[in-house]
Amino acid sequence: MGLLETIQGPEDLKALPAERLPALAAEVRDFLVAAVSRTGGHLGPNLGVVELTIGLHRVFDSPRDRLVFDTGHQSYVHKLLTGRQDFSRLREAGGLSGYPARAESEHDVVENSHASTSLSWADGLAKAFELRGETDRRVVAVIGDGALTGGMAWEALNNIAAANRPVIVVVNDNERSYAPTIGGMASHLATLRTTREYEKLMDWGKRSLGRGGVPGRLAYETLHGMKRGIKDIVAPQGLFEDLGLKYVGPVDGHDTDAVEHALRRARSFGGPVIVHVITQKGRGYQPALADDADHFHAVGVIDPETGEAQATSGASWTSVFADEVVEIAATRRDVVGITAAMRIPVGLEKFAQAFPERVFDVGIAEQHALTSAAGMAAGGLHPVVAVYATFLNRAFDQLLLDVALHRAGVTLVLDRAGVTGPDGPSHHGVWDLAMCRLVPGLRLAAPRDAPTLREELREAVAVEDAPTVVRYSKGKVPAPIPAIARVGHADVLEGPAWATGDDVLLVAVGSLVPRALDVAARLRAHGVGVTVVDPRWVVPVDEALVDLALGHRHVAVLEDGCEVGGFGWALAARLRERHCLTPVHVFALPQEFLDVGERGAILDEAGLAPQDVARAIVEAVAQGSGQQVRSSEDPEDAASPTSGVPRSEEFPSR
Numbered sequence: 001m002g003l004l005e006t007i008q009g010p011e012d013l014k015a016l017p018a019e020r021l022p023a024l025a026a027e028v029r030d031f032l033v034a035a036v037s038r039t040g041g042h043l044g045p046n047l048g049v050v051e052l053t054i055g056l057h058r059v060f061d062s063p064r065d066r067l068v069f070d071t072g073h074q075s076y077v078h079k080l081l082t083g084r085q086d087f088s089r090l091r092e093a094g095g096l097s098g099y100p101a102r103a104e105s106e107h108d109v110v111e112n113s114h115a116s117t118s119l120s121w122a123d124g125l126a127k128a129f130e131l132r133g134e135t136d137r138r139v140v141a142v143i144g145d146g147a148l149t150g151g152m153a154w155e156a157l158n159n160i161a162a163a164n165r166p167v168i169v170v171v172n173d174n175e176r177s178y179a180p181t182i183g184g185m186a187s188h189l190a191t192l193r194t195t196r197e198y199e200k201l202m203d204w205g206k207r208s209l210g211r212g213g214v215p216g217r218l219a220y221e222t223l224h225g226m227k228r229g230i231k232d233i234v235a236p237q238g239l240f241e242d243l244g245l246k247y248v249g250p251v252d253g254h255d256t257d258a259v260e261h262a263l264r265r266a267r268s269f270g271g272p273v274i275v276h277v278i279t280q281k282g283r284g285y286q287p288a289l290a291d292d293a294d295h296f297h298a299v300g301v302i303d304p305e306t307g308e309a310q311a312t313s314g315a316s317w318t319s320v321f322a323d324e325v326v327e328i329a330a331t332r333r334d335v336v337g338i339t340a341a342m343r344i345p346v347g348l349e350k351f352a353q354a355f356p357e358r359v360f361d362v363g364i365a366e367q368h369a370l371t372s373a374a375g376m377a378a379g380g381l382h383p384v385v386a387v388y389a390t391f392l393n394r395a396f397d398q399l400l401l402d403v404a405l406h407r408a409g410v411t412l413v414l415d416r417a418g419v420t421g422p423d424g425p426s427h428h429g430v431w432d433l434a435m436c437r438l439v440p441g442l443r444l445a446a447p448r449d450a451p452t453l454r455e456e457l458r459e460a461v462a463v464e465d466a467p468t469v470v471r472y473s474k475g476k477v478p479a480p481i482p483a484i485a486r487v488g489h490a491d492v493l494e495g496p497a498w499a500t501g502d503d504v505l506l507v508a509v510g511s512l513v514p515r516a517l518d519v520a521a522r523l524r525a526h527g528v529g530v531t532v533v534d535p536r537w538v539v540p541v542d543e544a545l546v547d548l549a550l551g552h553r554h555v556a557v558l559e560d561g562c563e564v565g566g567f568g569w570a571l572a573a574r575l576r577e578r579h580c581l582t583p584v585h586v587f588a589l590p591q592e593f594l595d596v597g598e599r600g601a602i603l604d605e606a607g608l609a610p611q612d613v614a615r616a617i618v619e620a621v622a623q624g625s626g627q628q629v630r631s632s633e634d635p636e637d638a639a640s641p642t643s644g645v646p647r648s649e650e651f652p653s654r
């Protein structure tokens, strides 16, 4: 029986003699490589925190003490040490979550996997414990050097440092986010790392001089007394200590004794303290260490021996964007790229290679990214801010008041929009459509394939007086889906009778077009006439599309955003404003936190399986006569639940 199997919880770990810990760490690494190579997941970050997590569970008393993992993608070792060793369905529906999950364990607290929140959580927990008189409880936040670039982390530190609560901030410094972490904060951590030799000297002094009786102790005290002065010469401690935080470190994060010693010091201190732990992302696994791009930050299924990824075919949405933005940048010198610490995943790497001075990594700082983009636009540039759709959530105010209010020509490219899959509730990009619809003047496009992505991106960057957004989903882009006609801004994809009206106008947003074509085929098989249309620009609702809807007996909308505030919701409101009774059947995602799962399965579960959509439409057509235009004097108008919905702006021409 291996050591790891004997660890069912932190108590077993605490009982293990310290000299067995390196062997346990090696076992954990073997386990991680074997398990994650089968399922995919955040391999590199977890390989880096093995000794640190062992130390945390030996020194602190979870769940009485609270451990908060920033982002949570590095919590696999924590899971292994708290009774969760079945990784066979990691990040699958019904399997182990890829992040802390309260439903899984009493040791998990925070499951929001957006970065830089851990210190605010820790601050809140510590305040609660203090007010409840539970003063023996410690709160530990483990935050990466990347997450420490986020503004929220500093807002929290500002509070934590000013109080005297026992909050232990463990900075897991592996010098990387995906790529090397950028900015002044990263430079400061690098400066602190250079004191490593100095710290070793101090430790040596304590051990050897301490053995030397009174004279030895006096010598050590003198050396220690000089500590602050020496440190300020060798490497200024300013930032953390001047804030009011005790600084412990830097600590070799792969030395089990050193980690445990540092954490014990921090625990006994009793007030707010920073423990600066130096780790290596991908530690112990050569393929990860050799991968300069991101040290295997997040992998799919790989060969455990070589680290080779499983071969897949076809271009991704991201790669189509990556190529097109470079083409655009080649002819538009004002176009610049902005990424929040995700240059490769969002497809800005080629741009950065072609025009290094025109791509800006701002750190994990989406709010700053948006306002900085507004500033760039005010200065004569056209920024393309490329982020995952879910991460736009936190920059809503900046989008609204810095970009839109100032009519700044900024283009947002939202990757991973809609259902994303293995990352679960925090990562589904299902709120962006509703959020963006609220922003005055904003226009949002949802391409259906590579040619429309290229076309809509070019249309977006041509707008200089308002924010534009292009959203697309995770994964492979489908084969091109040609249009048979264009009506206003929309593409008609199928339905020879489209000009004269038909039973059903089927509107499909972005990557749901292939599903809609499947639905259309099923409808025709049932004798239902159908026109399939891709609106292309889904915010605001194009009047030409409203006119088209007026000529049909039913409208059905398929979209992969939240039903509230989505395209169907807005189109229905617009039709009501035009006194049209055409029923609008909306097939969208519920206003709920969607669980982990495979994208197709989640869409099916939400009622978007082609057979279910087709059945619902056939039933609706069979039941009712459908639309007629109602007179504007209709008394029901005043009571209409949509009477307060603002009129969509006329779609401005370019």
Ligand SMILES: Cc1ncc(C[n+]2csc(CCOP(=O)(O)OP(=O)(O)O)c2C)c(N)n1
Binding pocket: 045, 071, 073, 074, 113, 114, 115, 116, 143, 144, 145, 146, 147, 148, 172, 174, 176, 177, 178, 281, 297, 340, 341, 342, 364, 366, 391, 394
């Ligand atoms: C708000 C937000 N933006 C972007 C991300 C995507 N993301 C996940 S992990 C990560 C890098 C984190 O770096 P660090 O905190 O240093 O942790 P490491 O992976 O190096 O252990 C990023 C950018 C996120 N989770 N949240």
Ligand SMILES: CC(=O)[C@@H](O)[C@H](O)COP(=O)(O)O
Binding pocket: 071, 073, 113, 297, 298, 345, 416, 420, 423, 474
């Ligand atoms: C933790 C995090 O936010 C990212 O690492 C995310 O898991 C990556 O998702 P993709 O695999 O879709 O790029």
Ligand SMILES: [Mg+2]
Binding pocket: 144, 145, 146, 147, 172, 173, 174, 175, 176, 177
């Ligand atoms: Mg890091």
